[in-house]
Amino acid sequence: MLVLASGPVNRDHIELHFHEPISARVHATLAAVVPTMARTWATRQIGVVAREAAHQRRDPASDEATPILGAANPARLSRAEYRVCLLLSRGLSAQGVAEELGISDPTVRSHLRNIYAKTQTGNLAELLFRLIGTQKNGNPGSLRYA
Structure with missing residues (x-):
């Protein structure tokens, strides 16, 4: 499980499942990529679909x-x-x-x-x-x- 953001109430994460145990090389690659994913996630902007859904949300x-x-x-x-x-x-x-x-x-x-x-x-x-x-x-x- 890769934690992208966490707070007192919410936690955003990605859970990866592999058929076989991962090698040390794949593990190292994931460890290098996760901080970038977390930073990107933290600075993301609302997308087109989410914006439209939020716009149409009823009171x-x-x-x-x-x-x-x-x-x-x-x-x-x-x-x-x-x-x-x-x-x-x-x-x-x-x-x-x-x-x-x-x-x-x-x-x-x-x-x-x-x-x-x-x-x-x-x-x-x-x-x-x-x-x-x-x-x-x-x-x-x-x-x-x-």
Whole structure:
């Protein structure tokens, strides 16, 4: 493991795995290169991809302020999409949602794609975080049930 930077909370490192034990020559080469890698890492500038990701990052406070399952339906979910979100928030898996609603797995996946787009989430984990987080922080009486 090559430590590139370390601080009180974070540590950046590269872990190398070799099929066979490394020779003394390779070890010496790595020992010579590591300080340069660490200096380069410490003085790196934000890259194009990271800059774009940081630019598009949403404010988490605004996510919590608008509950997805609120009575106002801020994400403009369809009735079917709302039901999918409701069942997911109650702990059902995607397969469990399909069984509960009597629909196929591809249909659930289609609903989830639409829900991700409408709620500006990228995957099931983000969606669940928003669903569960707003339920706990929001007013339970404000939820409507489909």
